[in-house]
Amino acid sequence: MNAVEVQGLSFAYKGSEREAISGVDLAISPGEFVVLMGPSGAGKSTFCLTLNGLIPNFKKGKYSGEVRVFGVPTKKHKVSDLARDIVLVFQDFETQIFSTNVELEVAFGPENFGVDPDEIGRRIHATLKRVRLDGFEARQPATLSGGQKQRLAIASALSIQPRIICMDEPTTDLDPIGKFDVFQVADELSREKNMTMLIVEHETEEALKADRIVLMRDGRIVAEGNARAILASPALLEECSVKPLEVAEFFASLGPGASLDGGELPLTVEEGLSAWERLGLAADRRRLDSLVSEKTRQQQAGYGDPVIEVRNLVHRYENGLEALRGVDLTIRRGEFVAVLGQNGSGKTTLVKHFNGLLAPTGGEVVVNARDTRATSMFELSKTVGYVFQNPDHQIFAQTVFDEVAYGPRLFGVPEGEVKARVVDALEAVGLTGSEEEDPFSLTKGQRQRVAVASVLAAKPEVIILDEPTTGLDYKEQESMMDLIKRLNEMGHTIIIVTHSMWVTAAYAHRAVVLKEGQVVMDGPVRDVFVREKELADVFLKPPQIVRFGARLGLPVLTVDELVACVGREEGARK
Amino acid sequence: MNLYLYLDKDTPIHRMDPRAKLFVLLFSFALPLLNQHPLWVAGAFAVILAYGAAARSLENLRRIRQILFFIFIFSTLVWTFFAKGTDVLIWRVSRQSILYGIGTGLKLDAMIIAGMVFLSTTKNEEISQGLILLGLPYPMAFAFSTALRLVPTFVGAGATIAQAQRSRGLDIDSGSFIERVRKYIPLLVPIFLTAIRSSDGLAMALEGKGFGASTKRTFYLRFKWTARETVVVGLFLALVVANTYLTLTGRTLIRGLMK
Incomplete structure (x- = not known):
């Protein structure tokens, strides 16, 4: 019997004409390790939700075809019953982890199935060991790093002892080593425990561990096969918006x-x-050297005076946590800086000082020759724009125009000029013509662009972007980064906080690496990325x-x- | 940012049966409420502080000190003017109304601290389990403890959203009242939508882990009602009974206060 058997499956969400998945056929045998890839909007998450019956039992819509999990049709069974066999791990670990401490999180599933408390204790011990979180039993989940949280989410699925685990983009928010750990655990489970694994993923290097790769696009499966065979077709991957x-x-x-x-x-x-x-x-080293020096010359031609100066910056949160411990940094006009580091290393805390969201508890931050503590945030935000990671934390207006016009209007720009600025900003992000659209009806990638445009319209000299590529597929990432590169070439100073190493390599000029609140490496990306060993110490991998x-x-x-x-x-x- | 109040400490109070902690919470709400005179309220206040100190949970006071301070000042001032007493000092202020104001301020703070100590010593899971052991059906108990658990999550999301909008130039603290109300729209819309989205995610995660799959649910945490629980709850009960007697006989009231 197949672990998963999908036949002629189509589904359209309630209120939507478009089928999110249409005519999908797929069989997964027990113990198989399958990775599902494809562009945003391909129907990957929808497909995952059909496997444990959340579609159509929880999310309603037009459903046809059949999904069987170990022979049981999911449509006719309660989601909570199906959880005995299949458990989903979602991308967003903040909403799926809800217990006070680690061991209770792991206990939640078995408790629901009436497992004896002593047996639950044994399962907690075994599963935490399996995901290498033993010793963390009493920790509050909020205090774990991103990678640890995601491994905890896996442990809390494992303790139910299902036969299938399905993970929807589990590594999106993780640093490179965190990603590697998640796949390591998945691989061990499939080999040693004969557990069936289905993982939705964008990262090809991780996908190499899988037995099989399935590529989806526009709700359909466009290719499937042996992981090596699929990964050896860069053109096919590129078509499906997967980075080869x-x-x-x-x-x-x-x-x-x-x-x-x-x-x-x-x-x-x-x-x-x-x-x-x-x-x-053979490579021509001289040619490379001249290429490199030409690139460097071009980049540095645009540099001006220092715009942000950080001196011995210390930040201690109210609970006593010292997030920054003496950071020195000078950023010049026109630079393109990537701030790197493990989850919790202080990256976001650092850049939040640049527009006054946080005030130093020690040392100083000087923006445009003005001390941030003596300058109002209203003034600072005219110079330094900040694009938050999640566009949904800022979008509120009913039209794209109003959303983008919000900043300039607050700054008292005359309405005539507001219009011109919105037009310019939307053109820069490639959304010309969508002024009257409802921002909530756009895709995640487009909403991200609206967020960038709304910062751009205020014409800040410096633009900070927190994880600008998270949650986007390869093509979207590329076009977002091309946009940011254009902004840099137009003279904006760019600072990105990112986990994405290829984005840093391909676009940033300079890398600043943080570890436990201190700068451990700072220099041109090329010079930083050759220090592979030191990077591994801070959980990064070129x-x-x-x-x-x-x-x-x-x-x-x-x-x-x-x-x-x-x-x-x-x-x-x- | 960590917004949970729970402190993972190993004190006898932490180890108590959650039912006992719920009873203590109930009685420590009753104690300040029974009294009118600030000295008596201060006595109840001291009992609650002593309980909190035994649970080594008073460090959380630092995190709510502003709320405590504000409530104390506010209610003291309000009642100083609104309560009426026989010994008028000036205009509406009387000796009794000042005492009443201070008493009420202390009362409210004592109750907030009692709640804080409870949340500092009791895990969410223990709260729901305590409620179940007291006869509440599991889904209701779970809904209650989840609501408590979601508060810090939404506060966190709200803080992020406020930061995002302030980064775009939003300045909430200026302008007329109407203007300020309008300024909250860019905060409320994303907060509302984020809340809906994360509740949806939570519901899916719960169902997906078998919530409600079996009618007989087990609990990993196990508690026993021992002599310790009886002594602690008995002590509080005795205090409440004695205090009730004193109040009924009028000994904890402010003489000369007119309602």
Whole structure:
């Protein structure tokens, strides 16, 4: 019997004409580890909700076809009954974790099924050990890091001892090592416990651990197959808005003739290295150096005077937690800075000082030669714009126009100019023409753009963006970052807080790495990313192509750079 | 930011059966309410503080000190002018109305502190379990403790939203009353929508983990009503009974206060 059997499944949410999923057929056998990928709006989350019956029992709509979990049709059973066999872990760990401490969170599921308290105790012990949270029993979930919270969510699913666990983008908010840990645990469960795993994920490097990858787009399955086979088709992945593995992308770009002598497309750094050797590739180091110095020259040409100066900044929260412990930092006009670090390292606390949301408890922050403590936030926000991570924390107006016009109007800009600014801001974010739309009807990616536009319309010199790519698919991430890059080229100073290493590598000029409230690394991204060991200490991991380049002694940041310096037209030029 | 009041400490009061803690809460609400004269209220206040100190929970006072201060000042002032007494000092202020004002201020603060000590010593799960053991059906007890649990979540979301709007230039503290009310719209709309979204998420997470799957639910936390519980609850009960007697015989009232 299959663990999951889906036949001709279609579903349209109540009040929507469009089918979120249409005509999906899929069978997953027991113990299989499946990763589901695809662009935003492909129907991945909807699909997950059908598996444990939340659709159509909890979320109503037009449902046809059938889903069977170990032979049981989900449509006719209560969600809570199906939880014996299948448990979902959601992306948003804030809403799914609700207990006072770790062990009670894990106990909640078995309690619901009337498991004997002694047995619950044994399960708590075993599952916490399995997700490496043993010793955390009495901790309040709010005090855990993002990665730990997500592993706790997995533990609280595991304690029910289901046969299937389905996770919907469990690693979106996690730092690179946190992501790795979640997949490590999933992999162990499927191999050692023969548990069936279905994970929705954007990260290809993690997906390599899966047995099978299913690609969805527009509510349909467009491809499925062995994980290696799917990951070895960069073009197909790109079509589904999934970022291809960089090593594969590099070798694929060499062209079919030049590449592999019939061998498989390499997917990992190790495979890449042996292919490199086998093909007798060589890089032109001089070419890379000149490329790098040209890039650096271009970037630095736009730099001006210091706009933000941070001196020995200390921030202690009211509960005594010291989030920043003596930070020194100078940001010049026109820079593009990425602030990196583990969940809870103080990244957001730091940047919230730049527009006066937080005041230093020690040291000082000077913006445009004015001490932030002596300047009102109203004044500061004219200079420093701040885009929050979740656009839904700020969108309130009934039209996109009003939303974007909100800031300028508050600053007393005359209505005629407000109009011009809104038009400019919407053009910059690529939303021209949607002035009269309801912002709540837009996709997450578009709402993110509205949030950026609403900050842009106030024409701040400096723009801070907290996790601008979280929750977006690859294409959306790329276009969001292209937008930010354009803003930087127009003269805005950009500061992003991010977990995304490839975004940092491809777009930022400078990386500032925080650990426990202190700056541990600060410099050009290229110089920071070669320090792989030190990065691992702060739970960060450079992108695949950077690690690959490092092994070859080439400090590259992107696939394009590597392609350029392998330079096959080198011979032609000589 | 951590908004939970619960303090994970190992004191005899923390270890008590949640039913006993609920009884103590009830009695420590009753004690200040029974009295009128500030000296007697202060006595009830002292009992509650002593209980809180035994539970090593008074450190949370720091977190609610502003509320306590504000309520005390406000109610003292209000009653000083609105209560009536025989020994008039000036205009509406009398010796009795001042005493009554102070008494009422202390009363309210004592009750808030009693609530704080309860939340500092009792996990959410214990509250719902205590209520169940007292006869409340599980879904109701769970709804109650979840409501308590959601307060800090929504306060947290509200704080983030306020920060987001202030970053866009919103300045809530200026302008006329009408203007200020209008300024709250950009806060209320996202707070409301966030609340709906997270309740939806919570409901799905609960169902997805088998909430309500079995009519006979078990509880991992187990409690026993021992001699300790009887002694503590008995002590509070005795205080309430004695105080009731003294109040009925008029010994805790402010003489000369006119209602």
